[in-house]
């Protein structure tokens with residue numbers, strides 16, 4: 124029987140213990156092998172997972188859907204744009220009706236801060252957060268951790284730089300507490316107007332790549348989230364690239380075996396140069412994306428799967 128985790132929803136990183144995170148990463152490794160040998164146990168057989176996305180998504184949504192299907196589960200989708208929300212129905216009433224259909228889990232992305240915890244208070248099944256406003260994106264942090272462990276064999280003791288729009292990044296909102304909990308040292312690098320409002324103790328903030336990248340084992344680059352900021356914050360993509368774009372030259376400031384990650388979508392030529400994104404020696408960006416499937420399989424399996 125699979126060891127379970129101590130939480131019944133995945134809305135944020137804080138309630139997860141280091142042991143829970145290790146359990147999820149180990150289960151993801153099991154599923155990655157099972158996918159390659161086509162021996163995936165059908166632990167979501169007869170389960171129906173409700174997806175509820177009010178913001179755009181490619182990787183998160185499609186890898187969750189693939190994860191459900193690979194585990195033998197079924198999907199039901201609520202689409203805000205063609206729903207009765209357009210006729211004035213409240214979100215709370217919508218949730219009460221959808222809950223009446225008894226889904227086995229809700230996977231949700233929502234533009235409102237902390238919406239997943241609100242939904243978890245209404246529905247009777249586990250809620251998995253696929254990103255809420257600029258707050259948290261816990262499964263992205265788990266797949267980032269999985270990718271780091273796969274490439275480096277560990278997380279504990281590594282120095283990990285997170286570069287870019289930290290003020291608006293829910294990825295950083297989950298990466299920082301997760302990677303810190305697993306023993307990494309975090310360097311946050313951003314221009315002053317994109318630095319986070321607060322950081323946990325021990326996390327270092329830098330305002331230049333030249334200072335922040337020195338000694339790093341991992342660099343996580345983030346997209347500039349123009350949809351969440353005033354146009355004046357980043358007036359010019361070229362100037363941003365000039366100051367904060369990750370180029371091969373800047374990569375050389377980090378450790379020689381540094382790996383480069385990006386949650387996607389990438390804005391090539393803004394936060395990352397093509398030569399870095401496609402560098403076969405350092406970039407693990409597309410493996411990172413692919414790891415979304417086994418990691419989300421692990422989360423679904425541990426929260427709703429039947430033991431096999």
Ligand code: NCD
Pocket residue numbers: 182183254260263293294345346348386387388
């Ligand atoms: C991120 C997101 O939507 O939070 N993308 C993702 O889930 N892979 C990051 C972003 O939009 O920049």
